[in-house]
Amino acid sequence: MNPTTQRIVISKKYMSTPFLLYGANGFVGSEVARLAVQIGLQPIIAGRNKEKLKILSGELGLEYRVFSLDDAEVIEREIKDMEVVLHCAGPYIYTSKPMVDACLKTRTHYLDITGEIPVYEDILSRDAEAKSKGVMLLPGVGFDIVPTDCLAMHLKQRLPSATHLSLAFHSVGPAGLPPGTQKTMFELIPFGNRVRIEGQLKDPGKEVKTRMIDFGEGPVEATRFTWGDVFTAWFSTGIPNIEDYIVLSQSMKKGLAFIGVIGPLFKMAAVRNFFKLGVKPGPTPDECKKTVTHVWGEVTDNSGNKAEVRLYGPEAGLTWTSQTALAAVKKILSGNISPGYQTPAMAFGADFVLELEGVTREDIE
Numbered sequence: 001m002n003p004t005t006q007r008i009v010i011s012k013k014y015m016s017t018p019f020l021l022y023g024a025n026g027f028v029g030s031e032v033a034r035l036a037v038q039i040g041l042q043p044i045i046a047g048r049n050k051e052k053l054k055i056l057s058g059e060l061g062l063e064y065r066v067f068s069l070d071d072a073e074v075i076e077r078e079i080k081d082m083e084v085v086l087h088c089a090g091p092y093i094y095t096s097k098p099m100v101d102a103c104l105k106t107r108t109h110y111l112d113i114t115g116e117i118p119v120y121e122d123i124l125s126r127d128a129e130a131k132s133k134g135v136m137l138l139p140g141v142g143f144d145i146v147p148t149d150c151l152a153m154h155l156k157q158r159l160p161s162a163t164h165l166s167l168a169f170h171s172v173g174p175a176g177l178p179p180g181t182q183k184t185m186f187e188l189i190p191f192g193n194r195v196r197i198e199g200q201l202k203d204p205g206k207e208v209k210t211r212m213i214d215f216g217e218g219p220v221e222a223t224r225f226t227w228g229d230v231f232t233a234w235f236s237t238g239i240p241n242i243e244d245y246i247v248l249s250q251s252m253k254k255g256l257a258f259i260g261v262i263g264p265l266f267k268m269a270a271v272r273n274f275f276k277l278g279v280k281p282g283p284t285p286d287e288c289k290k291t292v293t294h295v296w297g298e299v300t301d302n303s304g305n306k307a308e309v310r311l312y313g314p315e316a317g318l319t320w321t322s323q324t325a326l327a328a329v330k331k332i333l334s335g336n337i338s339p340g341y342q343t344p345a346m347a348f349g350a351d352f353v354l355e356l357e358g359v360t361r362e363d364i365e
């Protein structure tokens, strides 16, 4: 065996699911591993940190494989007996390509939890190759973007003539963002903001745009924000104008204003790395339990018609993300496979998000 990789099989009786969870020792990855076991899956957990994987493997009774993403042949060898890889190691602008390459080479279905538009663009560019090999490429099976993507498709079904789509979410409770999400936000600053206008991704400029949105408890101010849907909902719905909004805390508003001023400095890795030193630990289980997420969407058309929907679910970054990612894995393991680049709603339909426990949808008449 190559000295850079190690495989530990827990017992001879042990039967793994042909599903490899890469980045399993990360904040979200370890939660996904725990939930997987609870729902009866036995993923092979993997990553580059042997010590952390060993502990998790001991806790959950799962086989683990230690390998980095630096050597294409090693990744191919470690995933070639798998049906599906769920990639939970980010920021994905650095980690996605080697895993996608290996998945295409070994004909393994690829899932991740990215919301990074440059990554969606890269993965889309592999669509033809994936189709020719029968491989499904499904990025974005976390909170970003399953709930909003499913809502977008549902809205399109309610108003097929829709020309404009607005989506928003509001985290209500004490849970903050997972550490990986915080790091990724710093990494994405140099790519700028995006909205979709007449089918094209455009930079909306520095203007801070807000609107009042009623998530079910009266109107609150939401701020336009770059979110994965401006890329993906175009493929899921064909609606040419797309914007995302988020309800920001006072400290996040200040942070955003500050970044607006010093934004160009983030092109330097040293600056991004400096800010990443201030990344906070992810939410505790108790904070997650006390937090819910409200999602809202609206479509309009050129004749003044409108449809509006709300979706209610659990804490977003850890709980909802882990649930949706594993629900997607289960679909694929049960043969629900569409080769090529997919969005979650294209792959599994607008009601996919409602299959998750505790998620409800409300059409606003």
Ligand SMILES: NC(=O)c1ccc[n+]([C@@H]2O[C@H](COP(=O)([O-])OP(=O)(O)OC[C@H]3O[C@@H](n4cnc5c(N)ncnc54)[C@H](OP(=O)(O)O)[C@@H]3O)[C@@H](O)[C@H]2O)c1
Pocket (backbone or CB within 6 Å): 023, 024, 025, 026, 027, 028, 029, 047, 048, 049, 068, 069, 088, 089, 090, 091, 092, 094, 095, 113, 114, 115, 140, 141, 142, 143, 144, 145, 178, 179, 180, 181, 182, 184, 282, 316, 317, 318, 321
């Ligand atoms: N879709 C969503 O809604 C959603 C929600 C939450 C998180 N996320 C995304 O998920 C990712 C993970 O978040 P997290 O909070 O779990 O982050 P985290 O705790 O920082 O964990 C990151 C994981 O990625 C691994 N990793 C990072 N760079 C790597 C590389 N170059 N090669 C191999 N492994 C690498 C780390 O391995 P080491 O321990 O060896 O460094 C670790 O296992 C982030 O990109 C985040 O943006 C998305």
